[in-house]
Amino acid sequence: MNDTLPRIGFGTWKLKNDPDTTFIVEEAIRAGYALIDTASSYQNEQAIGNAIARCDRSKIIVSGKLWNDDREDVAEACDRTIRNLKCEYLDVYLMHWPASKAVHDDWEKINLSVWRQMEELVYSGKVRYIGVSNFKVNQLESLMASCRIRPFVNQIEHHPGFNQQDIVEYCKTNNIIVQAWSPFRSGRSLKKKEVISVAGKYGRTPAQIILKWCIQDGIIPIVKSTSPDRMRSNLDLDFELSEEDMVFMNSLPYLGSSGLDSETLTLFG
Secondary structure, X not given: OOOOOOOOEEEOOOOOOOHHHHHHHHHHHHHOOOEEEOOHHHOOHHHHHHHHHOOOHHXXXXXXXXXXXXXXXXXXXXXXXXXXXXXXOEEEEEEOOOOOOOOOOOHHHHHHHHHHHHHHHHHHOOEEEEEEEOOOHHHHHHHXXXXXXXXXXXXXXXEOOEOOHHHHHHHHHOOOEEEEEOOOOOOOHHHOHHHHHHHHHHXXXXXXHHHHHHHHOOEEEEEOOOOHHHHHHHHOOOOOOXXXXXXXXXXXXXXXXXXXXXXXXXXXX
16 A cells, blocks of 8 residues: 555545534544545535644645536636635645536536646645545546546445456556445444344454454545544554455455446436
8 A cells, every 4th residue: 555645534424514524524533534535516615624634734635526517627626625725735636526427428528627727736736645536447447548647546345345447446456446436335334144144253343344454455534433432443454364254354245335336327417
């Protein structure tokens, strides 16, 4: 795993834009999270910015995402996010979704146009690293064929029984960091008997098993909790899964997913 990013990140999806969220993010930073992940579409950047402003910015990796409605003016969208998050720059900025071929015949052209604008953010110093989210292999290949700056990160849905191994392997081969959104599948994965059985072997929680599985496979999980105790528990990963259990976790059959396929999306493609 690239040493630039912490091995685990704190996610903020579904947190409201209110003082409670500011408190939650502050608690996460106090617990030891050094990567805060958000997106303009979450509509909570101001609350997160209030938390970041009260912390040592130099010790926090701040990651934002560009929403599809802002593809025409990426610089303005990035400036707005920087203002909201009360940062002078972003450490990481991701294209939240690729253009869907189900909506756009010229999806490749759209993605490259957005990427060109994101590259300019790096050249101007507004962003340190740029990446993508929800990109499949063919979408990455199309972008990589013409990019000047290669994607630093690809954040994808990744959890037990839905590890998208083809994307993971492509990213590893091309030195693209993989981040996992929804590693617990909104809590559903924590109730799977397969995960519970592995947790019992180690005397650990199902959450700790899933997070360790991701990390040992070189993937950065993005995890969210509003409980300070669970925040700390999710960072208590001082153990190793056996090779046998890693193979077991990676070989689980399909156990469900969000169903959001970036090639067939029509809702916000």
